[in-house]
Amino acid sequence: MHSPVSEPPLRPKLQVDDLHIRFATPDGPMHAVRGVSFNLSREKLAIVGESGSGKSTVGRALLKLHPHSARVEARTLAFDGIDLLTASPWTMQALRGKRMSMIMQDPKYSLNPVVRVGQQIAEAYLAHHDVPRAEARERALAMLESVRIRDPQRVFDLYPHEVSGGMGQRIMIAMMLITEPEVLIADEPTSALDVSVRLQVLDVLGELVRERGLGLIFISHDLNLVRHFCDRALVMYAGRVVESLAATDLDRAEHPYTRGLLGAMPSLDHRRARLPVLRRDPAWLAD
């Protein structure tokens, strides 16, 4: 069905240049994202940062999930050449879920609790393809197998509260990949999972991304996770990208914020009497 991509890379799937996002709050406009730029091809790009850094905001802006009161401005914000800034709601509807998908953090909250999981996956397919229900069901079962769920027939009929966290997240992945999107945005997909399950879910995700030649944006606060899983990383602080580097180069990061974050993490292998505390330099906030 899908062969690994061998054609030469054309223009990047996603182009973001100088993205600014401002929210209207009762206390005045809040400048949540300041001048973020990146391109995404068929790779795993991580956007890393702490809470309030704006990483999730960027992810949601790509799918235009922000309320109308939010001001999203950029020199370029394009998916496969389509300008997302001026895209109409119909264009976005055709894009969302079909060509660009999103996985969120906690399957407890992102799956509909009153609909069986298999049904939800099938409906995700039916939303964008006009096929008989039986075919959608077959495709849903095939997706469940591809996310390594051992008993797809049984799991198809379960409700979200009957599945564990790791399985729920794999179901989410199945649901978001069944329409064969080209770009997948994963917003902290493993943060709510136990450490052993986390690896399994990442494995599944990595395999699917590789097989189908997807572009993946992986939003996370966990630098260590990103180092092992992704190809490139963007480090965000206070709405800005402070560093952009290959994931394997993270331990050789240069920006003091990234170094500070790496140093502040307690580690099994690198035990210290005191954890170095990150000193926030106001100079990092300079535009």
Next chain:
Amino acid sequence: MMASTTTTTTTTSSRMPDSAAEAVLLNLRQGLRRLLRNPMTVAGVLVIAVLLLVALLAPWIAAYDPLEQNLKQALRAPSHANWFGTDEYGRDIFSRLVHGSRISLYIIALVTVIVGPVGLAVGSMAGYFGGWVDNLFMRITDIFISFPGLVLALAFVAALGPGLDHAVIAIALTAWPPIARLARAEALSLRHADYVVAAQLQGASSARILVRCIAPMLMSSVVVRLTMNMANVLLIAAGLGFLGLGAQPPAPEWGAMISSGRRYMIECWWLVAAPGMAIMLVSLAFNLIGDGLRDILDPRSE
């Protein structure tokens, strides 16, 4: 974005409160500002403020004695001398309306003062303790709630005899169960909160936890509910008055005024329209204030 000692995103004032009183005041001011942002709420607040003023200054606002009869002036249409006309005994309706506001406020205030604490206490105890306490209190509440409000009020007044104070008791007896139910529902989820567990760990007695931890969290919903209840109380009181079971004649209670004005309603619309409008406006105002309060007191918006 976050320096080590300053606050996070939402505080507006950079002033740090120096005392407990100042902290509370700052909070109140912020709440008031948010309340007054909604034009509908402001309208409600204005109407009630006018009501309070009118009730307070009744003897000076009313041009005539509300009880003074003048049969030669009976059933006059609204005019320059009588703004809302006169009733069948020649009494100035405007003056009666103004004095009637005192009765209405009396009923509303008294009922609220009884119903609020009782409902809060019963509900919070039932929710917090659970078990047999919950069962006992809720079955009592169920008994009261299963009767329609007006019917139960009627029954009580019939048993106790007509009169303003008896009407107040009757209405209070029917108005507390919903408050208790509301308080219980919230207390049920609050009792597992970490700060309650922390208080228990510190050795706080159940009474202390109920009063200091649980009750303040219930206040928002209870206050909103009480405010919206006020409209209902007014309507039930008017209903009782209409049936002759509330304030007795010649007291200028609004419901009683509508009742006695019924007979002349077709030709003399002002007899019924004036008190009717008053009841409607005040009920609406309470509802609007309740809505506004709910918007600002909703814990999710904090």
Next chain:
Amino acid sequence: MAMIQVNALNLAFGANRVLHDVSLQVQPGESFGLVGESGSGKTTVLRCLAGQFTHWTGNAEIAGHALGHKRDRARCREVQMVFQDPYGSLHPRHTIHTALAEPLRIHGIGDQRERIDGILGKVGLNSDFRFRYPHQLSGGQRQRVAIARALILEPRVLLLDEPTSALDVSVQAEILNLLVDLRERDGLTYLMVTHDLGVVAHLCDRLAVMQQGRIVETLSTDALCRSEARHAYTQMLVDATRHRDREVGEEAVA
């Protein structure tokens, strides 16, 4: 004499057995970690010791006093707890001052102003914070207040329920350093529940690994870091933390 002694702790919710014969010992001044994944029962053990669950069987002793099934006021001066969620552990309508003064009032302790200022200084907050409400503080500041609240009654044992898992990495480092300092300064005994082995490596001397309500292994942190764990589950957790072995995840889920 052990500061915390738990023997054969069993707990069931209806037909569901949550704790199976849990036994552990914590020496005075020691920092002991209780590690496991979700559903392992580690938080339940803590809550039993805190007195939140009372229908457990077995026996438990803190500072030599046997733990009864009823809430005991004397215990408050011995044992206190720091909770996981800094956003939920402080009463939203109480100022910091009230939150810290309550325990003093309950036990009739005077000098409130001095004690509150003292404890705030100890956790690294200045007294400007006294009349703020929790929603005006950051996550790290709230957790400091929660620690201050736990320490104001001068307990000897601190139960910590994932105290930093809801915090950002940089804030977590500050709080972990604070906990280390406090323990050294006041000779406290910690029993800490966490799922993060890095935190255990930093803060704990020994740890017990729990799986499905049972303790599968008790070992020292040094042994853990040298990969000398004897039980396969423990080693799996270590490897998963180090992101070394991907297939490890599949075995564990079986």
